[in-house]
Amino acid sequence: MSYIVKKPNFSNYQFNVDTANFTKQEISTTIVGYNGTEIDYTPTSGASKVIYEVNVNFSWHPNGQGGYPHTRVQYSDDNGASWNTISGTEVTEGTHSSQVDLDHMSLNYTFMLDSWSESRKIRLAGRSYNTSSKFTLGYQYLATNSEGPNACPHVSIYSVMP
Amino acid sequence: MSYIRQKEVIYSKESNPAAQLIPDSYTEITGSRTELISLNASTKFIYRFCFQIGLASSPSKWFVHIKLQSSNDNFTSHVYDIPGANYNVASDTVSANDNLYRLNTAFFVIDNLVGTNHVRLVCRAYSNSLKPNLHESKWFDGIYDPKIFDPSLIVFEV
Numbered sequence: 679m680s681y682i683v684k685k686p687n688f689s690n691y692q693f694n695v696d697t698a699n700f701t702k703q704e705i706s707t708t709i710v711g712y713n714g715t716e717i718d719y720t721p722t723s724g725a726s727k728v729i730y731e732v733n734v735n736f737s738w739h740p741n742g743q744g745g746y747p748h749t750r751v752q753y754s755d756d757n758g759a760s761w762n763t764i765s766g767t768e769v770t771e772g773t774h775s776s777q778v779d780l781d782h783m784s785l786n787y788t789f790m791l792d793s794w795s796e797s798r799k800i801r802l803a804g805r806s807y808n809t810s811s812k813f814t815l816g817y818q819y820l821a822t823n824s825e826g827p828n829a830c831p832h833v834s835i836y837s838v839m840p
Numbered sequence: 841m842s843y844i845r846q847k848e849v850i851y852s853k854e855s856n857p858a859a860q861l862i863p864d865s866y867t868e869i870t871g872s873r874t875e876l877i878s879l880n881a882s883t884k885f886i887y888r889f890c891f892q893i894g895l896a897s898s899p900s901k902w903f904v905h906i907k908l909q910s911s912n913d914n915f916t917s918h919v920y921d922i923p924g925a926n927y928n929v930a931s932d933t934v935s936a937n938d939n940l941y942r943l944n945t946a947f948f949v950i951d952n953l954v955g956t957n958h959v960r961l962v963c964r965a966y967s968n969s970l971k972p973n974l975h976e977s978k979w980f981d982g983i984y985d986p987k988i989f990d991p992s993l994i995v996f997e998v
Contacts, residue, residue, distance in 0.1 A: 687849055707982060727851060729994070744938060748980050766855060766990035769892055770977035773931070773938040781938075786945055788890040790853040790992035807982055838851055 688729070690722040691836045700830035702816040704740060705747065709805045711761070712749075712815055714831040716801040725793040725837035732787045732802055735829040736772060737817040738780045744773030745781070745813025749804040751789050758799055764791060774811045782819070793837065800835065848885070850874050850995040856988050859976035861896055862904060864965045869906075869974060871991040872946075872961035873915075878953045884998050885950040889961055891991035893929060893942050893972050900937035902972035903930040906963040908948055914958045922950060922959070933970060941977065943989070959995075 700714040712734060721728050730751060738745050751767035754760060767789050773781050787802065806812045818826035854871030872889050893904060908925035911918050925948045931940035946961055953959075965971040980987045 709981070727853070729851075729992075746939075746941075748977070748982075766853075766988065768977065768980060768987035769943055769989040770894065770941040770980065770987075771943055773940050775932075775936055775938045777936045779932075779936070779938050783942075785943065787943060788888075788945060788992055788994075790851065790990070790994075805981060807979060 687839050688836050689839060691834060692717060692719055694833040696830050700816060700828055702814055702828045704812060704814045705804065705806055706812045707805050707809055709803055711752070712802040712804065712831065714816070715833055716799060717833055717835055718797055718799055719835050720797045721793045721795070722837035722839060724839060726840040727838040728791045728793050729836055729838060730789045730791055730800055731834045732831050734785050734787070734802070734831040735816055735818070736783045736785050737814050737819065738782070739814040739817050739819070741810055741812050742778050742780060743810060744775050744779040746770060746772045746774045746807035746811035747804045747813055748807060749787070749802055751791065752801055752803045754799040761801070761803065772813060774807065847997040848877060848995070849997070851993065853990050853992045855990050857975050857991065859988070860974040862963055862965050862972050862974060864968050864971070866962040866964045869961045869963055869991070871993060873958060874993060874995055875956065875958050876953060876995065877956050881952045881954050883951065883953070885953070886996050886998055887946070887948045887950055887959065888994045889946045889991065891944055892975055892977070892989040893944050894974070894977060895939060895941065896971050896973040899969060900939045901931045901933050901970060902940070903933050903966035903970040904928070904963050904972045905966065906946060906961060908946070908950070908959060909962055910953060910957045910959050912955065912957055915960065922948070925950070
């Protein structure tokens with residue numbers, strides 16, 4: 679028996695795993711782009727959706743009471759001069775406790791975005807809920823109180839053809 | 841004789857769903873249902889559904905049981921739990937309140953379905969004192985500003 683993939687299918691994969699340039703990032707109450715999540719992408723012509731997936735390492739550091747990232751997908755059509763939030767992508771993860779709560783988590787994001795034409799920058803951006811729920815992305819706390827290499831996000835993006 | 845059989849690829853996004861306060865009885869998670877057509881039991885499907893689990897107004901903790909179900913009549917009367925497709929997710933539940941929010945991805949490999957079936961994800965709280973709220977962040981960017989996360993579903997035949 680022969681097979682072909684029935685439409686819709688997935689095409690035009692791009693990836694960003696920036697091991698060379700990524701540095702851990704402590705995030706407070708100002709909205710900033712998450713290091714290592716930005717990617718330039720032009721969807722395949724005729725695509726109905728674009729799927730943007732990010733795996734990022736989260737830690738409680740520096741406050742010790744968890745951390746509350748308020749995360750969203752943003753895009754820029756002017757090469758990063760300004761950024762717009764895509765509705766329906768806003769999401770909170772993490773913990774916030776009055777007690778010590780030294781959480782580390784692997785945050786796995788899947789966003790199904792409406793497609794667009796032309797090239798566009800895409801990134802994750804966010805801030806903490808307040809100054810006591812700050813968090814750090816890419817921070818590796820290892821055995822014997824040592825700090826490991828920074829853990830960069832793994833990013834993929836691809837088009838969905840109808 | 842050789843012939844071409846097309847593989848199934850399904851994708852969907854539920855835009856701006858209502859928040860779901862999950863009780864202690866099984867409840868369908870909005871956006872998780874789809875139809876699958878399979879020619880034989882050996883056909884495998886990858887099912888991946890991404891949705892948010894968070895806090896209800898009270899209490900600040902939750903414990904949820906999640907499982908995948910199938911039906912050959914679109915859940916009218918014939919409803920089956922798919923063996924092995926179930927898991928728990930919880931915040932701290934004993935003494936501390938850790939006020940947990942998580943994006944959760946249900947990932948299953950499905951086989952042993954023949955013909956036309958529907959599948960869906962259902963969940964319930966462990967008890968009425970540990971109910972989660974789905975799809976919603978009530979507080980965002982430092983203020984009370986409810987935001988809805990759009991759940992997404994991808995299913996494909998392998």
